[in-house]
Amino acid sequence: MKHNTCPICLSQNFERLIDFSRVPISGTYLHRKDEEFCQRSLSFEFCTTCSTIRRVMLQDFLLDYHDVERTTGHRWLPYIESGIVEPLKKETSPEDLIIEVGANDGAFLDLLSQRGYTNLIAIEPSVPCAEIIGHKGYRCVCAPLDKSTAETIRSTYGPAKAILCRHTLEHVIEPDQFILAMKHCLAEDGLLFIEVPDATRITDDLQGYLLWDEHIYSFFERSLRHMLLRLGFDILSFTLGQYGPVRTLLYWSCLAEKSEKEIQFEIEFSQVERCRSFDNHWKSFALQLQTAAEQWTGPILCLGASHPQSNFLLFTKLGPYVSYLVDDDPQKVGRYVPIPNPVKVISTDELFKMKEIKTIVCTAFGCHNWIDQISRHLQRTNTCFVDPYADLKTKLYMMNQPALKQ
Numbered sequence: 001m002k003h004n005t006c007p008i009c010l011s012q013n014f015e016r017l018i019d020f021s022r023v024p025i026s027g028t029y030l031h032r033k034d035e036e037f038c039q040r041s042l043s044f045e046f047c048t049t050c051s052t053i054r055r056v057m058l059q060d061f062l063l064d065y066h067d068v069e070r071t072t073g074h075r076w077l078p079y080i081e082s083g084i085v086e087p088l089k090k091e092t093s094p095e096d097l098i099i100e101v102g103a104n105d106g107a108f109l110d111l112l113s114q115r116g117y118t119n120l121i122a123i124e125p126s127v128p129c130a131e132i133i134g135h136k137g138y139r140c141v142c143a144p145l146d147k148s149t150a151e152t153i154r155s156t157y158g159p160a161k162a163i164l165c166r167h168t169l170e171h172v173i174e175p176d177q178f179i180l181a182m183k184h185c186l187a188e189d190g191l192l193f194i195e196v197p198d199a200t201r202i203t204d205d206l207q208g209y210l211l212w213d214e215h216i217y218s219f220f221e222r223s224l225r226h227m228l229l230r231l232g233f234d235i236l237s238f239t240l241g242q243y244g245p246v247r248t249l250l251y252w253s254c255l256a257e258k259s260e261k262e263i264q265f266e267i268e269f270s271q272v273e274r275c276r277s278f279d280n281h282w283k284s285f286a287l288q289l290q291t292a293a294e295q296w297t298g299p300i301l302c303l304g305a306s307h308p309q310s311n312f313l314l315f316t317k318l319g320p321y322v323s324y325l326v327d328d329d330p331q332k333v334g335r336y337v338p339i340p341n342p343v344k345v346i347s348t349d350e351l352f353k354m355k356e357i358k359t360i361v362c363t364a365f366g367c368h369n370w371i372d373q374i375s376r377h378l379q380r381t382n383t384c385f386v387d388p389y390a391d392l393k394t395k396l397y398m399m400n401q402p403a404l405k406q
């Protein structure tokens, strides 16, 4: 397939969504303030037919999860039982072959195992993660999923009754080929479950920090539905999930009678326009925050030191105003995050011991309990709490008016 072809709707037309220029790679935690770090060009484009957003793949682009050590098993989502485990249990038996694609550290397989499933296989390209899965006693294919991996899996283990693909499809370069590879592993009466973040959070709610260098594609509900139908699936159910600032799209599908269909995508012009105006909206939002930041008294602390925070501070150019990031992950405390100047990460306890805190920016998006805990502890001080998204809903409504009128 030609690189410029949209793998979702097969259109050839992309426009630039936004260009963040050169930024440090997310997930960089330096041991020393003067340690060198890598920067990479980061820009995104969108399909003018189906609105799908993708990272512009430049020459220095590299995608390799072989050595990635990050595990996400601790992130339990509130809908995991009702949205995933219960529907799976209704349609499958404990001895059925279930494959999880992008199994990370096997935390979800643990849950399935606790629910009685005994015939589980993980597909996971990261070697450190695959080792964890192996130590837990699960069968694991440590390779990126493509046609040949799919053929090997099917001939070795037989067809799967269900394939679960959670927070993985947005990380791959050819999502259509990836879905076809999963299809190849599936039994005729098998089920495919896909879970991805919802791109409307970016374009409609201006949560631009959800544009992440590791997310090659950002899908809208209609665009991913279209791709599944086109590639020969019927959608059995679709629901939305929510955790923190992230909204997710959850699809249960099965094989359709026709293996692939030629269908035309019906353009939703208002969504295309929201993509088209994102750049202006983000830049005006960032400028408002920079103007406000000039008035904040230091030291200025931002809550959280993961990629949503580094993305937010880099994309809004607020980084140079920040004195410390606050995070309780022991892997991050004491390290430096380049935003783009390296800023130290301190723990909540260290924050409470500080003599003077003038401004706290609530960048721990969705972590309301933690923000409440900190604001209760500091209520007798003269610390000023800033919510960067306060009042934005009204502003967004006003900003969207010209775009919607066209």
Ligand SMILES: [Zn+2]
Pocket (backbone or CB within 6 Å): 006, 007, 008, 009, 010, 011, 047, 048, 049, 050, 051, 052
């Ligand atoms: Zn498209």
